[in-house]
Amino acid sequence: MAKLMNRLLLKRFTLLQSFILLCVVMLIAVLVVITMEFAWAENLRLRFGETDWVLPSLVAAVLLTVATGIVTMAVLFYRWKLKRPLELLKRASENISANDLSFRISYDSRDEMGELIAVFENMRSQLEKNVKTLWRSVEERKQLNAIFAHDLRTPLSVLKGNAELLATYLPEKKLSEEKVLDLIHTMNLHILRLESYAEAMNSIQRLEDVPVHHQSMDTISLMALLNDSAEQIARQFGIRFISSMEYDNAVIHVDPHIVMQIFENMVANGVRYAASQVYAHYDIQQGTMKITISDDGPGFSDEALYKAVLPFYRGEVWDASEHRGLGLYVCKVFCEKHEGILQVANGPYGGGSVTASFRTQVDK
Numbered sequence: 153m154a155k156l157m158n159r160l161l162l163k164r165f166t167l168l169q170s171f172i173l174l175c176v177v178m179l180i181a182v183l184v185v186i187t188m189e190f191a192w193a194e195n196l197r198l199r200f201g202e203t204d205w206v207l208p209s210l211v212a213a214v215l216l217t218v219a220t221g222i223v224t225m226a227v228l229f230y231r232w233k234l235k236r237p238l239e240l241l242k243r244a245s246e247n248i249s250a251n252d253l254s255f256r257i258s259y260d261s262r263d264e265m266g267e268l269i270a271v272f273e274n275m276r277s278q279l280e281k282n283v284k285t286l287w288r289s290v291e292e293r294k295q296l297n298a299i300f301a302h303d304l305r306t307p308l309s310v311l312k313g314n315a316e317l318l319a320t321y322l323p324e325k326k327l328s329e330e331k332v333l334d335l336i337h338t339m340n341l342h343i344l345r346l347e348s349y350a351e352a353m354n355s356i357q358r359l360e361d362v363p364v365h366h367q368s369m370d371t372i373s374l375m376a377l378l379n380d381s382a383e384q385i386a387r388q389f390g391i392r393f394i395s396s397m398e399y400d401n402a403v404i405h406v407d408p409h410i411v412m413q414i415f416e417n418m419v420a421n422g423v424r425y426a427a428s429q430v431y432a433h434y435d436i437q438q439g440t441m442k443i444t445i446s447d448d449g450p451g452f453s454d455e456a457l458y459k460a461v462l463p464f465y466r467g468e469v470w471d472a473s474e475h476r477g478l479g480l481y482v483c484k485v486f487c488e489k490h491e492g493i494l495q496v497a498n499g500p501y502g503g504g505s506v507t508a509s510f511r512t513q514v515d516k
Contacts, residue, residue: 425449
């Protein structure tokens with residue numbers, strides 16, 4: 153009977169309906185008991201005659217019965233309708249206070265407590281989504297800042313090298329006017345890149361949000377600019393840089409900043425592992441531009457062939473304190489943004505080889 157009542161009260165009725173039902177049932181029970189008490193008092197009067205203690209005893213018994221009925225009704229109402237949902241809400245609140253949002257809360261009832269727990273579960277679910285979104289945004293921002301810091305090194309190194317070159321040879325007039333203008337032009341391009349970085353850091357939340365701005369550039373000028381950056385990078389490591397090209401001069405439509413970032417990260421990765429030289433090969437055909445950077449180092453391990461393009465993968469690089477494992481990941485993302493791919497392999501004669509390819513319009 154108790155289980156049936158419990159099931160009925162928990163599953164079918166609202167709090168008000170359950171309260172009214174308990175009141176009716178308890179009122180009936182109290183009236184039955186009081187009727188029995190009046191019968192008991194009448195029996196006592198018939199047995200002992202008119203005495204002074206029968207009436208007070210009857211009043212006390214009736215009051216005790218009413219009080220017991222009220223307390224019993226309150227206890228049953230609490231146990232059947234409030235105890236379990238309150239325990240669920242308390243446990244859920246403790247989990248939230250402990251920053252644990254991975255739990256689930258449910259209460260199989262159609263009353264107000266069931267609705268309250270359903271609303272609480274919706275709130276928990278939305279809070280969990282918001283927290284995950286926030287943490288993902290924070291991690292993406294940290295990763296993006298690390299990538300910007302990583303990519304700022306090359307233009308700064310180029311500016312530093314060119315400034316030292318001018319400071320050393322310009323006073324002695326060992327540089328021609330054409331060479332000076334060429335150095336100033338290169339420095340100006342890298343200053344524009346730094347300005348672009350600074351602006352992007354304020355507006356971009358993810359690396360994938362970096363915009364692509366296609367510009368028309370002749371291949372000779374672009375390759376010269378890339379080779380100049382590569383020579384600056386290679387010189388810092390004492391590595392020789394060699395390049396070759398399989399296409400005559402033409403006009404291509406690319407984002408030069410993104411191409412330079414891809415190229416410089418590939419070269420920086422190559423010189424880090426090279427024994428003596430790094431080789432760049434440019435190839436433009438059928439609307440696709442390919443840049444391959446090869447080195448004469450030990451090549452990629454089996455693990456690195458699969459993980460080299462993952463963010464923060466460092467392998468066993470000797471300068472792990474400075475190398476953050478972001479270079480090839482940046483290349484991969486930017487190649488994909490430029491409708492291309494990044495391929496990592498080992499050369500036929502040893503050494504690592506990284507090829508970046510992206511679509512471009514070619515005008516002869």
